[in-house]
Amino acid sequence: MRIVGLTGGIASGKSTVSNLFKASGIPVVDADVVARNVLKKGSGGWKRVVAAFGEEILLPSREVDRPKLGQMVFSSDSKRQLLNKLMAPYISTGIFWEILKQWAKGAKVIVVDIPLLFEVKMDKWTKPIVVVWVSQETQLKRLMGRDGLSEEDAGNRVMAQMSLDLKRSKADVVIENNGDLDHLNQQFSKVLSEIRRPLTWTEFWRSRQGTFSVLGLVTSGLFVCKHFSIGP
Numbered sequence: 360m361r362i363v364g365l366t367g368g369i370a371s372g373k374s375t376v377s378n379l380f381k382a383s384g385i386p387v388v389d390a391d392v393v394a395r396n397v398l399k400k401g402s403g404g405w406k407r408v409v410a411a412f413g414e415e416i417l418l419p420s421r422e423v424d425r426p427k428l429g430q431m432v433f434s435s436d437s438k439r440q441l442l443n444k445l446m447a448p449y450i451s452t453g454i455f456w457e458i459l460k461q462w463a464k465g466a467k468v469i470v471v472d473i474p475l476l477f478e479v480k481m482d483k484w485t486k487p488i489v490v491v492w493v494s495q496e497t498q499l500k501r502l503m504g505r506d507g508l509s510e511e512d513a514g515n516r517v518m519a520q521m522s523l524d525l526k527r528s529k530a531d532v533v534i535e536n537n538g539d540l541d542h543l544n545q546q547f548s549k550v551l552s553e554i555r556r557p558l559t560w561t562e563f564w565r566s567r568q569g570t571f572s573v574l575g576l577v578t579s580g581l582f583v584c585k586h587f588s589i590g591p
């Protein structure tokens with residue numbers, strides 16, 4: 360199985376590119392969705408986060424007040440690191456299960472959309488790595504436009520992540536998303552053909568089909584050896 364890593368900065372356009380992958384029939388595991396699920400009322404992640412940050416981060420429904428928690432962690436490095444430490448094991452386990460589900464369905468190519476791919480060192484599990492890059496000016500403009508944030512809050516969120524220029528230098532494929540959606544679509548078509556090229560042998564053995572081929576070969580090998588009394 361080929362596990363493509365899709366990353367970038369906040370509001371650089373990862374979800375927009377993810378949607379293009381989905382529309383092309385390629386399954387996407389979205390780390391933000393996993394992170395939301397592990398913070399749902401009553402879950403293990405929720406209990407640990409509430410114990411550490413206190414009940415003031417809860418809404419009357421006892422769900423986490425996400426904008427409030429966001430305000431706290433994006434304006435304090437130590438609080439953000441604490442939240443990351445508490446949630447990391449739940450998020451990585453959640454992503455692992457989502458990948459396993461796709462493997463069981465027989466997917467040959469999947470995309471894992473993880474904003475913090477490099478920061479949490481999951482880049483070693485994905486190849487190729489696609490980085491959606493924008494200039495900081497465009498990033499701030501789109502972030503403020505989408506989430507209705509002030510320039511200061513948007514800036515805090517951007518600064519909480521590894522710089523997009525550094526991410527770009529670590530990428531196998533870069534999608535430049537400063538232009539309009541047509542420009543994005545044109546680049547996406549090229550990326551899609553790159554992603555859909557035939558699997559390498561290593562990727563094939565990692566797919567469900569490859570694993571069953573190995574099991575089939577081993578079983579028939581044992582049968583032949585036993586039946587014809589070959590071997591020691």
Ligand SMILES: CC(C)(COP(=O)(O)OP(=O)(O)OC[C@H]1O[C@@H](n2cnc3c(N)ncnc32)[C@H](O)[C@@H]1O)[C@@H](O)C(=O)NCCC(=O)NCCS
Binds near residue numbers: 368
């Ligand atoms: C702080 C929270 C509650 C804010 O929720 P909110 O709904 O406002 O934002 P959302 O979850 O949609 O995240 C939006 C974007 O913020 C950025 N972001 C989220 N968490 C972090 C973080 N810990 N550090 C840096 N950037 C982050 C990502 O680019 C993400 O795509 C939430 O982001 C969260 O639980 N973060 C910690 C979990 C995490 O690390 N998520 C990233 C998945 S790898």
Ligand SMILES: Nc1ncnc2c1ncn2[C@@H]1O[C@H](COP(=O)(O)OP(=O)(O)OP(=O)(O)O)[C@@H](O)[C@H]1O
Binds near residue numbers: 501505537
């Ligand atoms: N090429 C583009 N032209 C104009 N607007 C765009 C373009 N690409 C993305 N956008 C807009 O920019 C905003 C951010 O894009 P998107 O939500 O895809 O980013 P993201 O990287 O997934 O963000 P996050 O890290 O917060 O999840 C959205 O409002 C989206 O519609």
